[in-house]
Amino acid sequence: MKHNKNDDDIHAAAVVVVGTGIAGLTCASELAKASCRVLVYEASAQIGGRLRQTTSSPSTPSGIELGAQFVHGTSGDMSARLLDEVGREHVRSLPWPDATYSKERGWCRADDDAVLKAAEEAMEGLESTSAPATESVAEALADSDTAVLDTARAVYSNDYGTDLHGLGAAAVAEELAAWESGEDYGVLVGRQSSDNNWSVLVKSLAKNLDITTNARLVRVVHWQEGDRKPLELHFSDGRVANAAVAVLALPLTVLREGDVIFNPPLPAWKLRAWCIMQMDNCLKIILSFDKAFWESEKTMEWDVVCPGSFLPELWFQSPSGPIPCDSAVAVAFLGGTAANDVANMPKEDVINRSLEQLDFMFGTADEPKPATKHYKPPGTVFSWRHDVPNVRGGYSFPTVCDGSDVRFAASRACGRLVFAGEHTHASMNPCIQAAMDSGVRAARDVTNAMRGSTRAKGENSRSKL
Structure with a gap:
């Protein structure tokens, strides 16, 4: 992926979205509709995050929901x-x-x-x-x-x-x-069948997106605010993606458990938010x-x-x-x-x-x-904890000592690194709507980051539709 160092052309540089759950797909879809060039990467062989269904077997019909039932x-x-x-x-x-x-x-x-x-x-x-x-x-x-x-x-x-x-x-x-x-x-x-299940939402959001599967993110090289060099996203297969802005729509477990190395390390307030929040099976x-x-x-x-x-x-x-x-x-x-x-x-x-x-x-x-x-x-x-290694959990949930300040820290961009997912949503309920809403908010954060700014501290993370 080429990067043009001319600031006038930075809007033409790619945005990379990592994660194809509903949050990541919603964000990428919003950006694509705004004529932003977006590349999407997914660690698993299939897209959709925790919207997943059974395949046909002698005893179980295909299309039964393994994730969200409704x-x-x-x-x-x-x-x-x-x-x-x-x-x-x-x-x-x-x-x-x-x-x-x-x-x-x-x-x-x-x-x-x-x-x-x-x-x-x-x-x-x-x-x-x-x-x-x-x-x-x-x-x-x-x-x-x-x-x-x-x-x-x-x-x-x-x-x-x-x-x-x-x-x-x-x-x-x-x-x-x-x-x-x-x-x-x-x-x-x-x-309900292999053609009629909640994958219809996944397919609708993913339509016309450029998605690469089996690409697990392992390292992110980002820069100090004001530095216009492209971000570097390194994947387990050796490929590297450069981007003006990156959106990480990854499960809380993946972020908490150190699957991705950040260079330089993320600020303490971001790590603290991830430590307070939890995601169970x-x-x-x-x-x-x-x-x-x-x-x-x-x-x-x-x-x-x-x-x-x-x-x-x-x-x-x-x-x-x-x-x-x-x-x-x-x-x-x-x-x-x-x-x-x-x-x-x-x-x-x-x-x-x-x-x-x-x-x-x-x-x-x-x-x-x-x-x-x-x-x-x-x-x-x-x-979901044991059978999906790139997710390792079901829902994020509001814990003791959790609250809107923690969720704001989880959602807040770090320079040109933007975050999405249900764990970043203000109302905290683990649901498809929260994931979608966080994707809409992340798309707005991308626009701000490409303008050289991030959301002012204290702005509500709930999107204004």
């Missing part, structure tokens, strides 16, 4: 941008959740579950409690009833991708106050069956939260279900400590315990073990 909330500016990207006619809204189930209380419609409502109110109450920065959500809710705590763990440990002991109460209160997307689920219309268990035995349970349609259970949340799909696919599939999701514990278990034990829970939930006198009877092995146990 869009969390369909209201607000960035949700509108997302819907426009994939086509509003292709997305519909479903309530969350349909039902709850526990061994103690049995089945309950979500709208009628007083314990679920109490758990939601306890979390919403964090906004008005002025919790100290050092207090976790578990500590803030310690006086709650045991059933309420179990339900809060099942719901919010998955929502944030970590245990309640790891969540900062004050930081969560900030996030709740800033959240504007609503609590419904945005799901794709039509039968998320895990999906996908089980296929020759019959959708759950359709006899009229309390639920497709989503059930299971407090105190091995599998805290389950989604059910079938040819005739609300989210249809080619066969009967149960998808379980675990975040944080639960995901780490299950990831360390033998796969056979994970499958057996999952089937036991489903048998207990749906068994009848006539068919006491429907899950075991109709199960089609081998099943899938997918850990």
